[in-house]
Amino acid sequence: MPTDDAPPPALVLDAVAHRYGADRMLFDLAVAPGEWLAVIGPSGAGKSTMLDLAAGFLGADGGRVLIAGRDVTRAPPAARPLTCVFQDNNLFPHLDVFANVALGIAPDLKLDAAQRRRVGEALERVGLGGFERRRPAAMSGGERQRVALARAALRDRPLLLLDEPFAALGPALRREMLDLLAGLRDGARGAPPAILMVTHHPEDARGRAARTAFVADGRVAALGATETLLAMRDGPVAEYLGR
């Protein structure tokens, strides 16, 4: 039983509705503080829509979105205590790596000495010490995502939304990036953030996400321990997994 002083869930989607024409999506989900939850499901099922509703890029037609106990249903994206990493377009091409990371803590790019040091440390942690003056165009896809992760790690938000961030990378590099993400989470200055990670590679969830949600037809159709869900022999999850 949770006690009165137990921290609230990192994210609650309480009957959050969204309509695309005649298609109605309706999401119920609770992510515990510090939990790593993977989201899988067929193409077009609504995975990105669910994350966009949590982040506020899409408005809810009904229901409530709570982040760390705060009702943010009507709050714009910038006012929600979360950070996002997508497959593409995480970086500003006209800014160098240092500035791209620094934006995570100082949107006006006016940093004091301690903040400058933190940016440098974050770059070291993702293996990009010495890349400070590089522009994103002169970096590989994996390096660019390291920059995005460094910025996310600096922000110290209770919730990290990842929408296919490593999809364009090969299997070995994807594994490396997931290990890096796990390291950043474990090394967080405060409480580790909860991670909600959409992936097209269910095996990415194994050993990392304790629970996995299966999204189908605009709903969370199944939710359970990752190993249990991925071991299903029949039903829609098994069908999605190609069994």
Ligand SMILES: Nc1ncnc2c1ncn2[C@@H]1O[C@H](COP(=O)(O)OP(=O)(O)OP(=O)(O)O)[C@@H](O)[C@H]1O
């Ligand atoms: N702006 C839009 N207008 C109308 N329909 C949309 C819009 N954006 C998404 N959709 C539809 O909503 C459904 C869910 O899309 P969404 O991107 O959330 O799926 P997904 O599960 O993330 O898919 P994928 O795995 O292919 O990225 C799809 O059928 C899509 O065509």
